[in-house]
Amino acid sequence: MRIIETMKNIDKxxxxxxxxxxPIMKDDGLLFLxxxxxxxxxxxxxxxxxxxVGHSAIQMANIxxxxxxxxxxxxxxxxEMAIQNIKDxxxxxxxxxxxxxxxEYETDKIYDLVFVDAAKSQYKRYMExxxxxxxxxxxxxxDNLNFHGIVEDPSLSHNRSxxxxxxxxxxxxxxLFVDERFDVDFYSxxxxxxxxxxxxx
Numbered sequence: 466m467r468i469i470e471t472m473k474n475i476d477k478x479x480x481x482x483x484x485x486x487x488p489i490m491k492d493d494g495l496l497f498l499x500x501x502x503x504x505x506x507x508x509x510x511x512x513x514x515x516x517x518v519g520h521s522a523i524q525m526a527n528i529x530x531x532x533x534x535x536x537x538x539x540x541x542x543x544x545e546m547a548i549q550n551i552k553d554x555x556x557x558x559x560x561x562x563x564x565x566x567x568x569e570y571e572t573d574k575i576y577d578l579v580f581v582d583a584a585k586s587q588y589k590r591y592m593e594x595x596x597x598x599x600x601x602x603x604x605x606x607x608d609n610l611n612f613h614g615i616v617e618d619p620s621l622s623h624n625r626s627x628x629x630x631x632x633x634x635x636x637x638x639x640x641l642f643v644d645e646r647f648d649v650d651f652y653s654x655x656x657x658x659x660x661x662x663x664x665x666x
């Protein structure tokens with residue numbers, strides 16, 4: 466009964482985010498990420514950049530009882546909603562929310578997986594900033610590398626700031642593919658374009 470009720474509450478969080486246009490991961494992208502974590506049992510400690518209302522952190526924490534997640538959010542309203550959602554689902558001992566700009570967050574923890582879903586134009590800075598918190602075999606997961614198709618087809622948008630951001634995403638993606646520190650797999654048809662970069666060294 467508890468499992469059924471928990472799923473209902475997770476669905477409510479998901480539906481609220483969609484209704485309010487809160488940026489949460491696309492459903493197929495999240496399912497892909499959850500499946501990846503489930504298949505790699507060595508993933509226990511996760512850092513998430515971009516909490517929103519806590520939906521993805523809650524889903525990740527529910528994969529295994531030993532998952533520990535630090536999640537960073539810069540928007541106070543989102544942060545407070547996430548805190549409440551996580552508390553309501555009894556996960557406050559395993560999901561730790563931090564109200565902070567990701568680039569300013571510092572810790573001595575080492576993470577098995579870093580899920581990057583914050584400011585898209587800052588992906589390279591985030592990656593370099595948190596390299597010290599990873600090791601050989603750690604994984605970075607980057608979402609939104611297609612950004613609704615605009616990265617590869619700029620004619621889909623006439624918004625100057627969007628085009629500037631997608632040019633940065635494209636440069637980051639091209640640099641990531643040739644970065645000798647990582648083995649990179651890119652899944653363009655899943656979610657909004659997901660890259661998994663596993664540290665070689």
